[in-house]
Amino acid sequence: MQTTSETPKVRKRRFGDRKDGRKVRTLQPIQRMMPYIMKKRSDAQNTFSDSFDITEADRIVRTKVKEGKTNFSLLHIILAAYIHMLAQRPGVNRFVSGQKIYARNNIEIVMAVKRELSLSGQETMIKVVFPPDATLDEVYMIFNRAVEEATQTTGETMFDKVAKVLISFPGIILRLIVRLLFALDYIGCLPRMLLNVSPFHGTMIITSMGSLGIKPIYHHIYDFGNLPVFLSYGAKYTVNAINRDGGVIRKRYVDIKAVTDERICDGYYYASALKMLKKLIQNPEVLNQPPAQILEDID
Numbered sequence: 001m002q003t004t005s006e007t008p009k010v011r012k013r014r015f016g017d018r019k020d021g022r023k024v025r026t027l028q029p030i031q032r033m034m035p036y037i038m039k040k041r042s043d044a045q046n047t048f049s050d051s052f053d054i055t056e057a058d059r060i061v062r063t064k065v066k067e068g069k070t071n072f073s074l075l076h077i078i079l080a081a082y083i084h085m086l087a088q089r090p091g092v093n094r095f096v097s098g099q100k101i102y103a104r105n106n107i108e109i110v111m112a113v114k115r116e117l118s119l120s121g122q123e124t125m126i127k128v129v130f131p132p133d134a135t136l137d138e139v140y141m142i143f144n145r146a147v148e149e150a151t152q153t154t155g156e157t158m159f160d161k162v163a164k165v166l167i168s169f170p171g172i173i174l175r176l177i178v179r180l181l182f183a184l185d186y187i188g189c190l191p192r193m194l195l196n197v198s199p200f201h202g203t204m205i206i207t208s209m210g211s212l213g214i215k216p217i218y219h220h221i222y223d224f225g226n227l228p229v230f231l232s233y234g235a236k237y238t239v240n241a242i243n244r245d246g247g248v249i250r251k252r253y254v255d256i257k258a259v260t261d262e263r264i265c266d267g268y269y270y271a272s273a274l275k276m277l278k279k280l281i282q283n284p285e286v287l288n289q290p291p292a293q294i295l296e297d298i299d
Helices: 029-037 055-066 074-088 136-152 158-167 171-186 192-197 267-282 284-288
Strands: 003-005 021-023 045-053 094-097 100-104 107-114 123-130 204-208 229-233 237-242 248-261 294-296
Touching (some): 021 094, 074 107, 074 204, 074 229, 107 136, 123 136, 267 284
Parallel strands (some): 204 229
Antiparallel strands (some): 021 100, 045 248, 094 100, 229 248
16 A cells, blocks of 8 residues: 655665665565566557647746746646656656566656757756655756756766766677676666666656657667656647637647556556646646645555
8 A cells, every 4th residue: 555645754775675766565466477577678668649738838838937937848847747646656656677666766857958959969868856745846946957067068967978988998898888787787786876877767758859849759668777658748739629618719739658668557557647647737737836745655
């Protein structure tokens, strides 16, 4: 049973836990079997697609920009909604490593960012840790700070430095290193420094196709690491709808696609979480306050 608390309970690390998550020990036998049947995340990918009404979200974006929050966008609302959803559906923040299912210790969102929007613009990855009770304004501040650090620095991010070191090895040596990293990750012995910078370990990875002016894509999730969800959203568009009085109203929509690791929770749980995410994005006013309660995942 999930427990309710104002702040997540601090747990002692037990045998079988990982640096980035605790082993979920009370799962049903069929759930514990799934990672052995579907060994890779690419074996366990499910896809989801829906259109979200962002009429109210667009209004909130305009209001925040007028308040002086430059660069405030739909992305911040989606992130805040996802964090609020996890407060009620913490099972979506699980992951599979070494054929075991774990509850992640933190909320870690991964995203690729360009230092400049051009064909030759350099790209890097950021991983942002959010508190489980983050409000919309807090999400904006935390995320923008991370983006600014990654895009405005004249040097390299820690991810860039690690990637640069790895790619400096000859190909055959690099293949052996990658195999070693897979093995260390499998047994939960990957160094914390690598876990902290790895874009393949986190709660969710998100990409905006809207900034490129195209529709969202189904982006695969990676076999290396433990990311269980990849979200992609596209360009905004307008739809004419009929209201109850028979009049025509204009509504704004965005299409969102998700690729998920089906092993971390069942379809009913996923469906409930995605419906909650949609409701939060369509009614973003609630995101200005922290979640009313934070449910802790099962033991």
